[in-house]
Amino acid sequence: MKKIVLREDEMPTRWYNVVPDIPNGLLPPLDPETLQPIGPEKLATVFPMSLLEQEMSQERFIDIPQEVLEVYKIWRPSPLVRATKLEEALGTKAKIFFKNESVSPVGSHKPNSAVAQAYYNKREGVKRLTTETGAGQWGSALSLATSKFGMECKVYMVRVSYDQKPYRKFIMQAYGGEVVASPSMDTKTGREILTSDPDTPGSLGMAISEALEDASSRSDTNYALGSVLNHVVLHQSIVGLEAKRQMEIAGEFPDVVIGCCGGGSNFAGLVAPFVPDYLEGKKIEFHGYEPASCPSMTGGKLAYDSGDVAMMTPLLYMYTLGHNFVPPGIHAGGLRYHGMAPIVSALVREGIVIPKAVHQLECFEAGILFARTEGIIPAPESNHAIRGAIIEAMKDPNEPKTILFNLSGTGVIDMPSYDNYLTGKLSDYAYPQEQIEAALARLPKIG
Amino acid sequence: MKKIVLREDEMPTRWYNVVPDIPNGLLPPLDPETLQPIGPEKLATVFPMSLLEQEMSQERFIDIPQEVLEVYKIWRPSPLVRATKLEEALGTKAKIFFKNESVSPVGSHKPNSAVAQAYYNKREGVKRLTTETGAGQWGSALSLATSKFGMECKVYMVRVSYDQKPYRKFIMQAYGGEVVASPSMDTKTGREILTSDPDTPGSLGMAISEALEDASSRSDTNYALGSVLNHVVLHQSIVGLEAKRQMEIAGEFPDVVIGCCGGGSNFAGLVAPFVPDYLEGKKIEFHGYEPASCPSMTGGKLAYDSGDVAMMTPLLYMYTLGHNFVPPGIHAGGLRYHGMAPIVSALVREGIVIPKAVHQLECFEAGILFARTEGIIPAPESNHAIRGAIIEAMKDPNEPKTILFNLSGTGVIDMPSYDNYLTGKLSDYAYPQEQIEAALARLPKIG
Known part of the structure; x- marks a missing residue:
């Protein structure tokens, strides 16, 4: 079998909420004016109550509404694929699997949350x-x-x-x-x-x-955010829930689970359903790959910070480079965010997620190898995960480990970035740590 | 069920060759210099023998090599989808199904033949x-x-x-x-x-x-053609073979099968496996939709003509607008070809395929409706098939007929054409029949 494909009636019908399983839990979001925990009533001007309930929920499983499942079926369940040709090209004994989230009509994992958010808003009259x-x-x-x-x-x-x-x-x-x-x-x-x-x-x-x-x-209008928040991570858990079932069908359990990290949603979506296995003592690692040019987890610090420049959002407790951080323009668009989802940040704090930073040239090199072996051109963001999978597979090519990564999107709508790479217009850039420290020094002082 | 998805082990392992089932058969390709039937030895300078054998074959079924099947599995079997939301928007009692060939890594049905052609060339040392x-x-x-x-x-x-x-x-x-x-x-x-x-x-x-x-x-070099020729149609038959099996699983048999027609490969690939049913007397219609701006079947004539301007290709017996015909630049790229596959041409000649012409504005209108109901932005070419499906579904909206069309590609790599449509930059254009007649008058006189 090249691909493991679930039937529609095998698709998960509940999202998994990792929050109650995070050791030592999450710190609450704060009101940027009072610096006190923010109540749902203040957020209700731009979010529907059902999403705010999910944002604060301590329930492990939340039913996916039938109307959302129906829309998911346009492209879900998504395939799990064994990257046999990549393995051959690398000459590794590792088994490399990827969850193919690039198959949605817009070419990324993002609709997993967009569809849910639109549904709940609609139901509440927005x-x-x-x-x-x-x-x-x-x-x-x-x-x-x-x-x-x-x-x-x-x-x-x-x-x-x-x-x-x-x-x-x-x-x-x-x-x-x-x-x-x-x-x-x-x-x-x-x-x-x-x-x-x-x-x-x-x-x-x-x-x-x-x-x-x-x-x-x-x-009549609400606001929707595509990453970072808990309810977004909740919706993205369908990625990991499907992947886990598909790995079982393949008769495999991953030694390492890998994803690229911008705001954290595709990574957390794949990883979260495997966290209980980790907590039960199963041998499994989670590697979050971020760009060296925007290294919130590996270069930033864990602190309360705002999600936007104007400080209109609640303050979130997260790994951050400071909300005034401006990453270099040329690097992978979807990973250019100064903060990291509070859920991912807490998993890093607890040592459950291991953050890693990679440079863009090695990521594009990995993406080209993937395209020419597995036949799919990955999104520039997803190349970070592929790079991570290759690093893991080549640590000891004779070790028969099992690697799972998230192919979060397709590159065919982002081809100019590949042209820039292939024509030598890109270079590596690591953000100077002193500039990061300076940005962090400007964060609000809390507690 | 929204989608019918076959398992990899349910994928067809043989292509279907419709040529021996075409009443009165095909006329042979001619050598442009001698005007006599061309032998394989002359074509062997640019094509491998195995493809030339397929080009001339009278076998109904030809095994798909294991190596080709392995590459197909990157995206195949492709889904068959019931367009329930389009049906609801139209208010029709017709059931509309589409075969989703847009899911390949390059977003169209074209790799079905490209992979096979590369394989056979490689096997023969090219x-x-x-x-x-x-x-x-x-x-x-x-x-x-x-x-x-x-x-x-x-x-x-x-x-x-x-x-x-x-x-x-x-x-x-x-x-x-x-x-x-x-x-x-x-x-x-x-x-x-x-x-x-x-x-x-x-x-x-x-x-x-x-x-x-x-x-x-x-x-060390051969040439590959992406449409028109018999072996291309053979490879594309996997589309119809899968669709037929999927329709059986859905408990349906199509009353009408619809595709867009440029060179004819995606249309013939879907239609061919249903031709034996037609010949056995089953009630089924085949509608080939071409652009009114490049109307080879509805505006051209059945004649021997060259595939290219320089007359380097063999002369093929096909519906043609004349090899000097230059269609307007702005219209759907993939349908801008002066000729039609000899197989499709013969099916039109026999009254088995019914050719239809549509204008581009009504096709883009159909594509937008499809995007906003079924969630997938179709290729501009595929919009012709969607327009055809809508025409069929709305002839008598109370008739519970079953329609099947081929979604031959995605539009996400062709978005500027949608922008041109949505900003009013496109207009309809029907090629003047007198200009077509003048082009046809310049065709070589044969027989």
Whole structure:
């Protein structure tokens, strides 16, 4: 068998919530004004109650609504694949498996949460969602999701991506999403930024601020976030739940589980369902691969910090480079975030997740090898996971270990980055630690 | 069930060759110099013997080599999906099923033949393949296929696409393919064209001539064609063989089978395995949808004609607009070919396939409706099939008929065409019949 494919009726019907299983638990999000734990009533202006309940939930399993399962079936269950040709090319005795989340209609794992978020908002009477997007993976996932539930969607897309990476903008529009370059004239925040700096390339932080302002100002509108938060990790757990069942069918249990880490959602989604096995004493490692150019776990510190530049979000207890950190523009879009999901951060704190940093050239090299052996061009983000799998397989090529990684997305909508790599336009860049320390020194002092 | 998914061990292990079942058979290809039936020895300079045997075969079933099946398993078997949300949006009692060939790593059905062609060439000692490509679907499929068998690949890509649609060029390069804009300085043909017209946008006809010259001039190199020929249709029959089995599992038999038609390969691949049912008297219709801007079946005539502008290919007996026909540039790339596969042409001649022409605006409208209901953005080519399915479903919305169409590709690598549609830059265009007649009058006189 090359692939293990589950039938639709074998798809998990409950998400797994890892929060109650994290030793020493999570610290609560704080109100940025009072620095006290934030209550759901304050967040309810931009989030539906059902998602806030999931955000705070201590239940281990939460039913997936039938309406969400129906949309998942457009592409789920996703295949688990044995990368036999990659193994042969490496000359390793390791078995390398990957969970193929690139098969969704927008080419990434992002719809796993987008569909759930759109559903719960719709059920609570919300007609319109706003969000921010960088390269466009999350924006296209949310546009797909809102189209399935007859909702409107407005995406604030970082201007430099809006201008230079039009394909995902067009994908959002094909699904009926409204896309504007951020900063835009549509919000007070955007107008102020444009007044002082008309030629700004924009940033994710600015786009978050605009999307939040829009959602706060309209009663029919909520806001949706594609990573970092607990309910996003919950929804992504379907990745690991399926993979675990598929590994069982293959007669395997992974020695190492690997994913790339930006905000942490695809990594946590794959890893979380295996955490109880770890806690029961099973021999299993979890490796989170982040770019050396944006090393929140390996270069940052665990602290309360804001999710956006304007400090409109609650303060989250997470590994962070400081919310003013601006990673170099040329590196993998989806991994350019200053913070790490509180769930992943807590797993790192407890020594359960081992963080690793890799450089982009070695990641693209791994991606090209993967394309020419396994036939699939990976997303630049996913190349970090592939690099990790190769490192693990080659530590001792004679050791017959079992490796599982998450192929979080396809590269075919991101081909200019491969062209930049193949034509020698990319270089490695490790963020200077002193600059990181300086950014961290500006964090709010809490406790 | 939303999708019917076969297990890998349920995948067909033989292709079906419809040629022996076509009433009154096919007329042989002719040597363009002698106008006599062309022998395999002349074609053997650019094709391997095993493919030439398949081209002439009268066997109904041909085993799929194990090595080809292994590569197919990267994405095959492909899903059969019930388009329930499209049905609901239309308010029809028809059941609409689609075979989802968009799931391959390059986003189309093209690898079904590319993988087989690369394999047979490799087996006969060929080290390098050349081909032409327009928008790049076929070139990317062949680059994927050659990478799987450790072969080199050189793709002559029509210059206007090379410059304006770089994503598929980058995909070919990621797989290790060499891509040049055609006309190029790498061939005598290319140099001559560039000398007389340095700013030519290129054409598929010029690119075919360059690829053929390259393959003819090197003993280690053969040529590969992505549509039209009998062996391509043979390889694509896996689409229909799987779909037939999946329809049986769904407890259905189609009243109408629909596909878009450019060279005819995806359409014939889906339709062929159902032709024996038709011949046994079962009630089933086959509708081939072509663009009104390039109407080979509905506007052309059945005649011997060349496959390329330079008349280097054998003369094929097919519906054609004349090999000098130049369709308008803006229309769906994959359907801009002057001829139609001899197999499809013969099925039209016998009244088994019913040809239809549609305009591009109604096709994009159908594609947008499909994206917003079924969640998948179709290739512009596939929109012609979706339009056909909608026409059929809405003839009498109260008739509970069963419709099956081929979703031959994804649109996510072709998004600028959707942007052109959504921003009002496209218009309908029916090629004037008098211009077609004039082009046809220039065809060689045979028999």
